[in-house]
Amino acid sequence: MAKIQMKMPIVEMDGDEMTRILWKDIKDILLLPYIDLKTEYYDLGLPNRDATGDTVTVESALATKKYGVAVKCATITPNVQRMSEYNLHEMWKSPNGTIRRILDGTVFRAPIVVEGIRSYVPTWTKPIVLARHAYGDVYAAVDEKVASGSKAFLVIEDKEGKEISRRLVHDFNGTTGVVQGMHNCDDSIRSFAHTCFRYALEEKLPMIFATKDTISKVYDGRFKQIFEEVFEEYKDAFEKAGIWYLYTLIDDAVARVVRSEGGLLWACKNYDGDVMSDMVATAYGSLGMMTSVLVSPDGKYEYEAAHGTVTRHYYKHLKGEETSTNSVATIFAWTGALKKRGEMDGLGDLVAFAEKLERATIRTIEEGEMTGDLVPLFHREGVTPKKLNSKEFLLAIASRL
Numbered sequence: 001m002a003k004i005q006m007k008m009p010i011v012e013m014d015g016d017e018m019t020r021i022l023w024k025d026i027k028d029i030l031l032l033p034y035i036d037l038k039t040e041y042y043d044l045g046l047p048n049r050d051a052t053g054d055t056v057t058v059e060s061a062l063a064t065k066k067y068g069v070a071v072k073c074a075t076i077t078p079n080v081q082r083m084s085e086y087n088l089h090e091m092w093k094s095p096n097g098t099i100r101r102i103l104d105g106t107v108f109r110a111p112i113v114v115e116g117i118r119s120y121v122p123t124w125t126k127p128i129v130l131a132r133h134a135y136g137d138v139y140a141a142v143d144e145k146v147a148s149g150s151k152a153f154l155v156i157e158d159k160e161g162k163e164i165s166r167r168l169v170h171d172f173n174g175t176t177g178v179v180q181g182m183h184n185c186d187d188s189i190r191s192f193a194h195t196c197f198r199y200a201l202e203e204k205l206p207m208i209f210a211t212k213d214t215i216s217k218v219y220d221g222r223f224k225q226i227f228e229e230v231f232e233e234y235k236d237a238f239e240k241a242g243i244w245y246l247y248t249l250i251d252d253a254v255a256r257v258v259r260s261e262g263g264l265l266w267a268c269k270n271y272d273g274d275v276m277s278d279m280v281a282t283a284y285g286s287l288g289m290m291t292s293v294l295v296s297p298d299g300k301y302e303y304e305a306a307h308g309t310v311t312r313h314y315y316k317h318l319k320g321e322e323t324s325t326n327s328v329a330t331i332f333a334w335t336g337a338l339k340k341r342g343e344m345d346g347l348g349d350l351v352a353f354a355e356k357l358e359r360a361t362i363r364t365i366e367e368g369e370m371t372g373d374l375v376p377l378f379h380r381e382g383v384t385p386k387k388l389n390s391k392e393f394l395l396a397i398a399s400r401l
Contacts, residue, residue, distance in 0.1 A: 006350065013044045013072040016045050021317060035338075054098070069300075099302060100134035105294040109281070111284035120283045121283045132273025144179055151170070153166050186222070207245045208245075211249070326373050326393075328365075
């Protein structure tokens, strides 16, 4: 058959460890036989990030701004152990954080719902989409150890360097400790609000936004205020669409979401979104069944899996041992990027292919063929789950595709 043609490339960001192995297999087995795949390739594997002084990450983000659509493999954010393991020059920052800052994007995560894999929360019969503000807070914070007897202050200066205010954070009298300062920007918060409200309207989803403004009266209070201001622009459209917007405290939001049936958009600040997205993903079954897309205010899209590099499986792979690694979220990262590229470029056959690949992936699991992590979660009358290794699972999808 003639391969499906593309007009514009997708920015391809390769990654690390087991997901890097799966990345190549997904392309070889599920994509390249059917698509004349055009990508602008960037190797975001940790060795190449170290060799380039992490400029490759910045270049990949700028390319995403240029071409509008990217797909990213999972990558390592190094810690002390990784410094020695990879003999790094520096403990490089999270590539995801760098890309988010450059695109000023919001991360939307949603579960891949499959018949036979039940949520750990019985009431959740519909997907919960989690929107994470991808700027500032603790991820761009500065922190220091503090010696006993020291004092820490929050000092604000104007653009001429004149001190406007000075507030005591803590007097470390008789004890050592730590101090941290973090920030956010009105423009970023406003972009986050617009992106969330637009997404809710496009997907016809009611929306919850939550902070802890009763404690963090100025910082979180600013988030609440800006969201209220921006919502006024969308209020009539929400009413016409038959959906609602609710602001509440983060602890109340957790209780509401757990009691809900799902089918809503939950907007969270950066740290809340980091934590709650893993909670939501696990409750639906597995991080391997969670999609993630970074959306910028000007309509740029970066698709990736919500999980990490599956280090434990990678070490088994290096020993020549068989692995059974869930590749569903990575497949859906590719299909999400291909669909968006097809929509932007008017390529109906590319969109249709991506949708068919998603259906083939879901059918494979629903018909009882899956990776090992899904076997204990699968319960469907008349179907006995069969564990496949990493490559067998991709071949099973290909046979249905």
